[in-house]
Amino acid sequence: MIFLDTTAPTFAVDFDTLVDARREASTDLARDVGAIIRSVRDEGEAALRAFTSKFDRHDLDASGWRIDSADCTAAYQALEPGLRNALDLAATRIRAYHERQKPADTDYRDAAGVRLGARWRPVDAAGLYVPGGRAAYPSSLLMNAIPAKVAGVGRLAMVTPTPDGQINPLVLAAAHLAGVDEVWRIGGAQAIAALAYGAGRINRVDVVTGPGNAWVAEAKRQVYGVVGIDMVAGPSEIVVVADAKNDPEWTAADLLSQAEHDTTTQSILFTDDADYARAVAAAVDRQIGTLATGSVARTAWDANGAIVVVESLAAAMPLVDRLAPEHLQLAVDDPQALFDQVRHAGSVFLGRHTPEAIGDYVAGPNHVLPTGRRARFASGLSVLDFMKRTSFLGLDETALAELGPATIALAEAEGLPAHARSVALRLRTNR
């Protein structure tokens, strides 16, 4: 963890270093991932069989390609009631929030008599990657699957590795709840390739979303353009802006809720009170020792954590904008005043009683958010990622007479005579 003070002479340089720090592994997987994708394209199921046997020690033919929807239903029904209710509440609230994202079609006639508009339609099929092992989060499954279903996607195919045949029942329960249509027992770059290109019994999809390791992320990048993808994801981060009226223990837990995810995550506190800053740092150190995830959190906090003491919280906001954080907590009495200053953030958590964890599970907004300064240009996952827009126009003879001459002039200036002719032939008939 580094301690910065905006009044220190080296602050500008130190803060630049913080903003520009690359926490993403510069692993060069492109070639290996490319080879896996080509194998799946060329050999289909045979390649999937071989990779799944090698990486997951799972024999697809002997032990099953798919998990039956009845198994997902059973996993859901077998959940401890408190947990089942929590998952139900999450799904209901995520669905309600995303319903409001459905875009409106337009269809109008303008002054020139031209009919104009745009029409939104869902993609036919979406593929959802769900990691196996530690990072198999049912909440992520809901956050990816529900927007697709709200968009109206007809077919939602999930892929998930089942190493040594093992399956996470929580994930199956969430798949049932979210209405996933197919669950395939494949993972890694080979699963992304199967979704993008199709492979034997697995039909290709149109959009692939969902978290994964570096191989999965690189595979998604390589199939981008063949299918749509959600985004290039990187290590997660939180920025907390807090005054001294907060309980240091609350703030410490907020910072640690990010740090415990992964050793590459980043937690940053901005505060206008140096004593409070020290109290939070002490609370973080104390709490880490009591967490089952403490070792991960310790590594992340030591390597990437930061506390920045500012002269006023308002003065912190331009610095926050440079970080363009995935998560931004504004733990003050009047969060709106600070929020009005924010231009770049994935999701903002307003007030002292809105810890980021609420947004991870049950609040409703999506927890798949732009990381690594990408909130400068990217948005969280939404219903729009599973839809596309068709524009349209219609002219009658009168409207064509009005717009035709300008079209001909521009087409001729650009050296495209057939463009000009397609209009001129129609105008001629009108005369």
Place this chain on the structure above:
Amino acid sequence: MIFLDTTAPTFAVDFDTLVDARREASTDLARDVGAIIRSVRDEGEAALRAFTSKFDRHDLDASGWRIDSADCTAAYQALEPGLRNALDLAATRIRAYHERQKPADTDYRDAAGVRLGARWRPVDAAGLYVPGGRAAYPSSLLMNAIPAKVAGVGRLAMVTPTPDGQINPLVLAAAHLAGVDEVWRIGGAQAIAALAYGAGRINRVDVVTGPGNAWVAEAKRQVYGVVGIDMVAGPSEIVVVADAKNDPEWTAADLLSQAEHDTTTQSILFTDDADYARAVAAAVDRQIGTLATGSVARTAWDANGAIVVVESLAAAMPLVDRLAPEHLQLAVDDPQALFDQVRHAGSVFLGRHTPEAIGDYVAGPNHVLPTGRRARFASGLSVLDFMKRTSFLGLDETALAELGPATIALAEAEGLPAHARSVALRLRTNR
């Protein structure tokens, strides 16, 4: 050109071949483009100087890095009045159409008392690639720059190669009209790298859009994630659905308006009348001989063109959906009935008096559209490509008491104790 008939026994196979045909060059530029990008990242202006001297034979220091905005203004004022009016009309109509794309923010309180919403903001800066030479289309500049300006982007930096120092005055005029803020005399992969990472006097941007050759397209793909990009673009295509009541000459010109762009473009006619199909084919052959662009159009039509005779136009629409065409003309009396069947198309042109060329220039919708079957999942360029959405939520003590227990249950089930603690600490205080 191939002639297909849906009643022929080989139709299914032949149509599959048409749908799956890859018209995109499989050039393997990834390594060379990667090396250029690394040079610009590492060496900044020095790399730009060297590449621009080598590829464009233009000395940036001696002959200028930028084109002055006064030069753009002068180019606009020097336009022949008819052409200037045409460009003005195009800009006005493109702006009016895109104004309607501006997204609405949401901000509401739900039954649990949770404040929820989403706020859209423009990116700070956008970069616009404009090719030099033959494909330097002022219309493309308007189609890329105006949505950015409508979105509210503060800084729009254009890059364009000026081979041997040559500049296209039409492009400068369009840059003036669209309100481009900076014009840099660089091109190729090196220009994309400069926009994405910044290089000396060129500040980095947040989103890069605009057409380019294979090097530019590969460079955009490689910087995707560092910045936002518009899309992976490929060869252009048109599908025309027409009955025998159309003038074959009109339809032939429509097909050729696509074919004349590039030898990789594809023009496809669906009709329910074999005699009309033959008449259009004959008209295409006749018209090609009279076009200045005839040689390009001939190559494209011979290699990629198709005429498909169907039993009814309604039966054509599922086939059209499989092609997911960039442009779709519905040249019939009741285009709406066919349009209602369409799920996948970039832009649709309704009725006999709506040639696609109108949409290229002055109608208003964007002409940057998904190609190569990508309308299955992608949309045309829009104001949204230059904006991003920040979600937000705010809870008071009562709302946290309602949502907190479910959050704790899910966090514990996922093995994330600091998440659970950040909520539990706050709930405890309430008791």
